[in-house]
Amino acid sequence: MELLQEKIKQNGKVLSENVLKVDSFLNHQVDPILMQAIGDEFADRFRDCGITKVLTLESSGIAPSMMTALNLGVPFVFARKRKSLTLVNDLITSEVYSFTKQETNTIAISKEFIGPSDRVLIIDDFLANGEAALGLLDLVQKAEAEAVGVGIVIEKSFQDGGKKLRNQGIQVESLAQIRSLQAGRVQFLEEVQHETTTA
Amino acid sequence: MELLQEKIKQNGKVLSENVLKVDSFLNHQVDPILMQAIGDEFADRFRDCGITKVLTLESSGIAPSMMTALNLGVPFVFARKRKSLTLVNDLITSEVYSFTKQETNTIAISKEFIGPSDRVLIIDDFLANGEAALGLLDLVQKAEAEAVGVGIVIEKSFQDGGKKLRNQGIQVESLAQIRSLQAGRVQFLEEVQHETTTA
Structure with missing residues (x-):
């Protein structure tokens, strides 16, 4: 997705070989026009899959899920990272x-909102080691619903989360795939493929 | 806002005289079409205020803020409830x-995204005792920005958060104002005013 790649190049900050900071447009300050484009793109890629629910994890997955769900005409559910008093049964x-935060969280959804008749699209902002996406997938499976696919805004393709999910036969659609963050530079997978083709 | 009141009547669950559960359409499962209508309504009410940023608190404020910011054509920022490794400076x-969770959280925004030239609209899902809204207001003031107004999806008018904010001269726009949750029933302020008028 070109618009997203441009945004990452212009506004993303490479903090280390593993960490890309995108808090100026995705996970602290949010660019709503970009989110709309992202939602439209996810909706297009999963349009014919009979999605009945979008599932994400608070908080950075909410904005792209909102726009995807609006386009698809279905509700979305955001999994909570811990229990609150009004969400216990x-x-x-x-x-x-979380490798970033170096802590384990319990994520939770209410049985009320995802069940055996649901076809679920999982959305998240980042895919790295796959911990969050696999946790969401686990929730869908425990709910006896069907996980139709996973939509990721930014995949760090040099980590193995994407491989873990694709090896399970799940359709994973990542709107930007980062091959490396070496030497302070973002290199996209698409660029490399393009360079190879035209070399 | 009639659409919202109907949704609350149909799908809200009165758990006690203080607690209204709206997790089927607002703060766990989210109805994107309702969020779009809410965003349009907030944008209309604050259209001529020269808003440059929308500010909210993760997680339930994100969906209505997304739609408000999209309509107004400005970015939104969601304050984080605690520090993460990529958000420390x-x-x-x-x-x-939080009275609901009975705990104190540190909320934080980056100085990078709200500053002295900003005119900020604060959005949140609920207004009860006003703790969250006052915390967000404090962030805006510390950033030396101007807080133009506060947009609330559901105000519990029988608690004093709205009064605290309005006493500071802030424009507070609540799309549903709940007068009481007594006897397991949601009574809106507008209904009471209407009943008084027509009595």
Whole structure:
């Protein structure tokens, strides 16, 4: 997705060989026009899959999920990272380890909102080691719903989350695939493929 | 806002005289078409105020803020409830006590995204005791920006958050104002005013 790649090149900050900071347009300050374009793109890629629910994890997955769900005409559910007082009964839970925060969170959804008749599209902002996406997938499976696909805004293709998901036969659509963050520079997978083709 | 009141009547669950559960359409599962209508309504009410940023608090404020910001053509920022490893420098912070969760959280925004030239619209899902809105207001003031107004999806008018904000001269726009949750029933302020008028 060209608009997203441009935004990453212009406004993303490479903090290390593993960390890309995109908090000026995706996960702290949010560019709503970009989110609309992202939602339209996810909706197009999964349009014919009979999606009944979009599922994401608070908080950075909410804006792209909002726009995807609006376009597809279905509700979305955001999994909570821990229990609140008004959300204690009939929960489905999973454990997710965050390498960034170096902590394990319980993520939870209410049984009320995802069930056996649902065809679920999982959306998240980043895919790195796959912990969050696998946790969401676990929630969908425990709910006896069908996980139709996974939509990722930015995939760090040099980490193995994408491989783990694709090896399970799941359709993973990543709008930007980052091959490396070496030497302070963002290199996209598409660029490399293009360079190879035209070399 | 009639659409919202109907949704609350049909799908809201009164758990006690203080607690209204709206997790089927606002703060766990989210109805994107309702969020679009909410965003349009907030944008209309604050259209001529020269808003440059929308500010909210993760997570339930994100969907209505997304739609408001999209309509107004400005970015939105969601304050984080605690620090993450990629968000540690140049933070503006405030303390917010949650009566629901009975805990105090530090909320934070990056100085990079809200500054002295900004005219900020604060958006949140609920207004009860006003702790969250006052915390967001504190962030705006510490950033030396101007808080133009506060947009609330559901105000519990029988608690004093709205009064605290309005006493400071801030324009507060609440799309549904709940007068009471007594006897397991949601009574809106507008209904009471209407009943009084027509009595």
